Amino acid sequence: MIDHTFDNTFESFGKFYTEPVDPGKHNLSCREITASSRKMTQLFFFPCEVYIECPPGLARILIASAPDMTDLRTYPIRDYIRLAPGIYFNLIPLYTPLTWRLITPHAEPDTVQLPSPYTWQPVSVPFHVRRILDCWFTSDAKKSQLSKPSRKVYELIYVYEGTMEVSLPSGTYALQPHDLIIYRSNPAEIHIGDGCSYLTAVFITGQRKSLHILNRTFHCTSEMQQILWKLLIESMENSYYTRTLMVCYLEETLLLLMQFYESVNHKNLLTDNKSDQNDLLSEILAYMNKRIADPVTIEEICHEFYISRSSLQALFKTHLNTSPKNYLLNIKLQKSKELIRDNQYTISEIAYRLGFSSIHYFSRLFKKYFNTTPSAYARKISENQNKQQAKADR
Numbered sequence: 001m002i003d004h005t006f007d008n009t010f011e012s013f014g015k016f017y018t019e020p021v022d023p024g025k026h027n028l029s030c031r032e033i034t035a036s037s038r039k040m041t042q043l044f045f046f047p048c049e050v051y052i053e054c055p056p057g058l059a060r061i062l063i064a065s066a067p068d069m070t071d072l073r074t075y076p077i078r079d080y081i082r083l084a085p086g087i088y089f090n091l092i093p094l095y096t097p098l099t100w101r102l103i104t105p106h107a108e109p110d111t112v113q114l115p116s117p118y119t120w121q122p123v124s125v126p127f128h129v130r131r132i133l134d135c136w137f138t139s140d141a142k143k144s145q146l147s148k149p150s151r152k153v154y155e156l157i158y159v160y161e162g163t164m165e166v167s168l169p170s171g172t173y174a175l176q177p178h179d180l181i182i183y184r185s186n187p188a189e190i191h192i193g194d195g196c197s198y199l200t201a202v203f204i205t206g207q208r209k210s211l212h213i214l215n216r217t218f219h220c221t222s223e224m225q226q227i228l229w230k231l232l233i234e235s236m237e238n239s240y241y242t243r244t245l246m247v248c249y250l251e252e253t254l255l256l257l258m259q260f261y262e263s264v265n266h267k268n269l270l271t272d273n274k275s276d277q278n279d280l281l282s283e284i285l286a287y288m289n290k291r292i293a294d295p296v297t298i299e300e301i302c303h304e305f306y307i308s309r310s311s312l313q314a315l316f317k318t319h320l321n322t323s324p325k326n327y328l329l330n331i332k333l334q335k336s337k338e339l340i341r342d343n344q345y346t347i348s349e350i351a352y353r354l355g356f357s358s359i360h361y362f363s364r365l366f367k368k369y370f371n372t373t374p375s376a377y378a379r380k381i382s383e384n385q386n387k388q389q390a391k392a393d394r
Contacts, residue, residue, distance in 0.1 A: 010075055013063050014083040021051050021080075021103050029106045035059075035093040040118040041357040043069075043088040044102075045110040052081040054091060054100035060120060064088045069115055088112055092120045113361045116329070121299040129247050129254070130206040135199075135235040143194040147187070154184045154203050154211065156250075158220065158228050162196030170215045178220045180228075180257075182213060199232055201250060212306050213257050227253050262308055280305065281319055284312075288328055292335055293353050298324055333369050336362070340378050347374045 010016075023030040028051070040062055052061070056078045064072045065087060074092065083089060091100055133153060141162075148155070157166065157180065164175040167189040173181055192198075205211065220228065231249040234242050284305055288296065301324065302309055316324050332354045339350045351362035366374045 009073070012065060012084075013087055013089075014081055016079040016081055018079055020053055023103055027105075028103050030101055030103045032099055033091075033102055034097050034099045035091055036097040038092055038094075038096070038120050040090050040092060040114060040120075042111045042113050043090045045088050045112055046083075046085065046104055046107060048085050048105050048107060050083045050087075051103035052077075052083065052089075052091070052100065053103065054080075054098070058093065058095045059098055059100065060092045060094065062090050062092055062118060062120075067112055072114075072118075074120065092118075094120070113358050115357075115361065115365075116355070117357050119297055121297070121303070127205050127207045127211065127254070129251050130204050132243070132246050132250060133202040133204065135201045135231065135246065137197070137199050137232050137235075139197045141192050141194075141196045141198070144192045146190040146192065148190065150185055150187045152185055152204075154182055154205065154214075155188075156180065156182045156199075156201040156203070156253075157190075158199040160197040160199065162198075163193035164196055164198060165191040167191070168215055173215070173217050175217060176219075178225060180218045180220050180224075181216070182211065182254075182257075183215055184210060186215075199228060201231065203250060209304075211254070213254070213261050218257055218260065221256075224253055224256055227256075258306060262306070262311070278319075280307075281315055284315075284324075285327075289331060292331055294355055296328065296355075329365070330369075332356075333366060336366065336374070337370070337377065340374060341381050343378075343381075347378070350374070 021028065043062065043064065054077050057076075059077045060074045061077055061081065062072065062074050063083075064070075067088065069088070077091070091098070137160075157164070157175070159175040159177055159179050161177055163177075166173045166175065166181055166183070168183055168186045170186070175181060227249050231246055231253070234245045234249065284301060287301065287304060298309060298312065301307075302312055305312075307315075312324055316322055316327060320327060322330075336350050336354055339345055339353070340347075345353065347363070348359045351359045354362070356362040356365075363374055366372075366377070370377065372380075
């Protein structure tokens, strides 16, 4: 076997190898495990070295080196894996059902509950263009003014040559050569400079929430310029693949704009842009509280608000001095106390309603945070209520 790693951060967990292990030759036990869910609630633990053999590209390994899971990470599986002793792990199937081999000395694994269920988010985009309604190029226009009514579609304007001003309720935006703006729903006054050449694309997306890159000007890089030119060329064609290619080029442009916006926004989160930070944080906290009974993941929050994981962590650290994960856990536990006081559900039902993986994990966290168990807290509440009732009856 040839050991190697493709990521130095994995070295603390184990190594990768390319040739399958012969269990009989090495006096090892081999078991086949079939996984059919991407939602992980527990990890395996062996005190000894173990081998994992799985078809490449069909799974990721969820892994940690300590029982508190503070270093929980995932890695793609592209080769066989030899894990060091004392590692916590499980395989997330990217294609179900997935059957993989676990090769170990003759020992039974222990299982450890995850702090909260983990669901792998596959590669996806936070939005998609559902339809391009129209796309055209205006060349060497005469000086003019256009009034556009309010409508529930997006309009992208890219100035190729000349100048233009776009007046929206949010302000007036001056566009120079290779500048771009996207707006939606608002009435607009377009002031076109003499000799201006520009591209217009009208489209709708599949998302209920508006794109966050609206009503601001962007200066297009040469890469974006080439993509927009391809969009224009395809709009003039009439082949079987034209419409699909147009959507692909438009989505690529929007994703590059989002990527640029995210890099700028991350810098702002670390500086003094307090107003924007507070607005965004308020929206995220409201979303968390609204979905307190769901097993919400950090990845879902990032997708919902078009924010990277690092920016989200920075936002919470700056304003709340905690992590998003800890904040979410805290509001769930506070809600659990409220539900216990209401006395409408059992402890098991409360744990389930708040998205905890098991009642044992919920009880352990409750004891850690409040220095008492859920059952003991419920008894104390009941005793206080009985005392108050007894006083009222006197």
